[in-house]
Amino acid sequence: MxxxxxxxxxxxxxxxxxxxxxxxxxxxxxxxxxxxxxxxxxxxxxxxxxxxxxxxxxxxxxxxxxxxxxxxxxxxxxxxxxxxxxxxxxxxxxxxxxxxxxxxxxxxxxxxxxxxxxxxxxxxxxxxxxxxxxxxxxxxxxxxxxxxxxxxxxxxxxxxxxxxxxxxxxxxxxxxxxxxxxxxxxxxxxxxxxxxxxxxxxxxxxxxxxxxxxxxxxxxxxxxxxxxxxxxxxxxxxxxxxxxxxxxxxxxxxxxxxxxxxxxxxxxxxxxxxxxxxxxxxxxxxxxxxxxxxxxxxxxxxxxxxxxxxxxxxxxxxCEHALLNGEPISLSLGPSQEVDVYEDSSGACAAFIANMDDKNDKTVVFRNTSYYLPAWSVSILPDCKNVVFNTAKIGSQTSVVEMIPTDLLPSSASPSKDLKGLQWNVFKEKAGMWGDADFIKNGLVDHINTTKDTTDYLWYTTSLLVDETEEFFRNGTNPVLVVESKGHAMHVFINQKLQASASGNGTVSSFKFKNSYLSQGWEE
Missing domain, CATH: 3.20.20.80 (Glycosidases)
Structure with missing residues (x-):
């Protein structure tokens, strides 16, 4: 959009x-x-x-x-x-x-x-x-x-x-x-x-x-x-x-x-x-x-x-002819009910009766005829008399698509044909965070200028060493890691083992870790 x-x-x-x-x-x-x-x-x-x-x-x-x-x-x-x-x-x-x-x-x-x-x-x-x-x-x-x-x-x-x-x-x-x-x-x-x-x-x-x-x-x-x-x-x-x-x-x-x-x-x-x-x-x-x-x-x-x-x-x-050629007239039929009438010199007439109340059904009178209107609905009258459709009344078939396993063949193939020549397009993209860093730079870089739009991934890595002198080691409290912006996704490793992940749009994240994770020090 x-x-x-x-x-x-x-x-x-x-x-x-x-x-x-x-x-x-x-x-x-x-x-x-x-x-x-x-x-x-x-x-x-x-x-x-x-x-x-x-x-x-x-x-x-x-x-x-x-x-x-x-x-x-x-x-x-x-x-x-x-x-x-x-x-x-x-x-x-x-x-x-x-x-x-x-x-x-x-x-x-x-x-x-x-x-x-x-x-x-x-x-x-x-x-x-x-x-x-x-x-x-x-x-x-x-x-x-x-x-x-x-x-x-x-x-x-x-x-x-x-x-x-x-x-x-x-x-x-x-x-x-x-x-x-x-x-x-x-x-x-x-x-x-x-x-x-x-x-x-x-x-x-x-x-x-x-x-x-x-x-x-x-x-x-x-x-x-x-x-x-x-x-x-x-x-x-x-x-x-x-x-x-x-x-x-x-x-x-x-x-x-x-x-x-x-x-x-x-x-x-x-x-x-x-x-x-x-x-x-x-x-x-x-x-x-x-x-x-x-x-x-x-x-x-x-x-x-x-x-x-x-x-x-x-x-x-x-209603097309009347809608596009008739002169519109709007009439109130109640506090949240109204009708719009389109009528031209040839006698073509179409009307739309609306109930804008989203909770209560209503009955209204239009041209000496009563019309029942479900809540939040419009009734369409192509001749200004007979309702042919109401938006809140579903009369069409309902179906549910269920995915089930089956053996499929391409349209160009048959059971008697060999499928070895069938070509498939495969898209692969390297995530780029599990191996060595591609480059080292202090500070942030522009995604487009760095990747030239060849990948959606641009990972930042940083690490810190927490030794036994930290207070939470002495008093037994559980440490909390607070990250003010995680970009789109974040992974947290302790002693080179994945311990937590988060995703979102740059919002603050916090992670609480038990001291058992840190018995040999903490390296993120």
């Missing part, structure tokens, strides 16, 4: 979005399509569009999964696939581009295109996303004068005239980025930025993001309301419990957003996937980026969340 910025400079913005009509133009087509917007929504070829978007990051799954992920999202009622463009995965060194394997952005975009769906590219240059170095190439750190995410000339030159110009080539595997360029130059796309930048250029839309997008808070006056990150869960960290957000609460937030005039909502993440290799960035974030998303890390529908949201999307789509 990107951080916000208050500057109007394009280089300070966390992530620039481009809405691309990949489903509407074939590769390398020069045809232009009319994409614009008004106060209500995006307008595609003269028609307002209500859009459900799903974040699926191509490097966080393997290419063989991509068609299934996209199709499962489409079956779940999704119109748009959204992804970052991971600069450091594509420009491994200056002018050394890579668009293969999990970074085959061209292939990923084509799969979305063939599914008849739209595409959102968050082209960066900075993406955050719990990704190593926020997606910025580490080699840029060594370009003299570079200050990341500012208007410093080296940073602008590298991302604007380097990657984002060189990679726009109209051939081969640079197609996807070239398509982004074409989207702007030929009006086939509309750019917007994360998040709630209050002084954006007139041609750029600023958006809302967070766990809960305040439906009452205006974003850009005279521009449509977009929600770029609705978090169905959270990322996982080592030592913490698995994050979970109930499907009822996710559905409530989506329904409230559209109830209050939203027109484009994106799940971050719809499929989280896996942080392969050393791509994970941030404190103690695991290789799993599952995110409690509607599609789990393995590419399977997480039910009931996936099914519940599918029913929600179907219900909202029934």
């Amino acid at each position: 990107p951080f916000s910025s208050s500057s109007s400079s394009a280089y300070l913005v966390s992530s620039l979005f481009l809405f691309l009509l990949l489903s509407l133009f074939p590769p390398f087509s020069s045809a232009a399509y009319n994409v614009s917007y008004d106060t209500r929504s995006l307008i595609i070829d003269g028609h307002r569009k209500l859009l459900i978007s799903a974040a699926i990051h191509y490097p966080r799954s393997v290419p063989a999964m991509w068609p299934g992920l996209v199709q499962l999202a489409k079956q779940g009622g999704v119109d748009v696939i959204e992804t970052y463009v991971f600069w450091n995965g594509h420009e491994l060194s200056p002018d050394n581009y890579y668009f293969g394997g999990r970074y085959d952005l061209l292939n990923f975009c084509k799969i979305v295109q063939e599914a008849g769906m739209y595409m959102i590219l968050r082209i960066g240059p900075f993406v955050a996303a719990e990704w190593n170095f926020g997606g910025v190439p580490v080699w840029l750190h060594y370009v003299p004068g570079t200050v990341f995410r500012t208007d410093s000339e080296p940073f602008k030159v590298e991302n604007e005239y380097g990657f984002y110009e060189s990679a726009y080539g109209e051939g081969g595997k640079r197609y996807a980025l070239w398509a982004a360029n074409m989207a702007v130059s030929q009006n086939t796309g509309v750019p917007w930025i994360m998040c709630q930048q209050f002084d954006p250029p007139d041609t750029v839309i600023d958006t809302c993001n967070s766990f809960y997008c305040d439906p009452f808070k205006p974003i850009s006056p005279h521009k449509p309301k977009f929600w770029t990150e609705n978090w169905p869960g959270w990322f996982k960290t080592f030592g913490a419990s698995d994050p979970h957000r109930p499907p009822e609460d996710v559905a409530f937030s989506v329904a409230r957003f559209f109830q209050k005039g939203g027109s484009l909502q994106n799940y971050y993440m719809y499929h989280g996937g896996t942080n392969f290799g050393r791509t994970s960035g941030g404190p103690f974030i695991t290789t799993s980026y599952d995110y409690d998303a509607p599609i789990d890390e393995y590419g399977l529908a997480r039910c009931p969340k996936w099914g519940h949201l599918k029913e929600l999307h179907t219900s909202i789509k029934l």
Whole structure:
């Protein structure tokens, strides 16, 4: 998830979005399509569009999964696939581009295109996303004068005239980025930025993001309301419990957003996937980026969340014409209950009845009809009469994924074939603390400058000798070791034997040791 910025400079913005009509133009087509917007929504070829978007990051799954992920999202009622463009995965060194394997952005975009769906590219240059170095190439750190995410000339030159110009080539595997360029130059796309930048250029839309997008808070006056990150869960960290957000609460937030005039909502993440290799960035974030998303890390529908949201999307789509063309009227039905009605001159009418009381069910009267509302729920009425969906009532299938041992064969193999030629990618990283020190220096060193981002490990070692003259040896008390900052992890050895460990983010740790450990003196 990107951080916000208050500057109007394009280089300070966390992530620039481009809405691309990949489903509407074939590769390398020069045809232009009319994409614009008004106060209500995006307008595609003269028609307002209500859009459900799903974040699926191509490097966080393997290419063989991509068609299934996209199709499962489409079956779940999704119109748009959204992804970052991971600069450091594509420009491994200056002018050394890579668009293969999990970074085959061209292939990923084509799969979305063939599914008849739209595409959102968050082209960066900075993406955050719990990704190593926020997606910025580490080699840029060594370009003299570079200050990341500012208007410093080296940073602008590298991302604007380097990657984002060189990679726009109209051939081969640079197609996807070239398509982004074409989207702007030929009006086939509309750019917007994360998040709630209050002084954006007139041609750029600023958006809302967070766990809960305040439906009452205006974003850009005279521009449509977009929600770029609705978090169905959270990322996982080592030592913490698995994050979970109930499907009822996710559905409530989506329904409230559209109830209050939203027109484009994106799940971050719809499929989280896996942080392969050393791509994970941030404190103690695991290789799993599952995110409690509607599609789990393995590419399977997480039910009931996936099914519940599918029913929600179907219900909202029934209201699309009225929501985007009708005049909204909001009416209070109680202290924490209200209805928003959208009705146009053709007679189309849709209503959303909300109960914001998170503890008590309520019964309200709307247009001479009683409606029962569970606590913290929204009822959707596509015809202003009949409830087709309530966010708190789960009617979809519930399933639990259970891992069991089995004999698996790769898709290219059969029981009759020899598997000796099967290739596996193995990632190895030396921890570097059990042998001799790599170098000795008094004081702290910068991690990036020292390791050149070749490893996540930078261990500091120190030792002290405690002899029999210490007071606790004489009075029999147990000594306490207090460390004011343990960095990310720490191991304590006494007489060269591991006695204690701790992990965390630089917090104070204390260890109490019995005198029996110290009968022959104490050396840490």
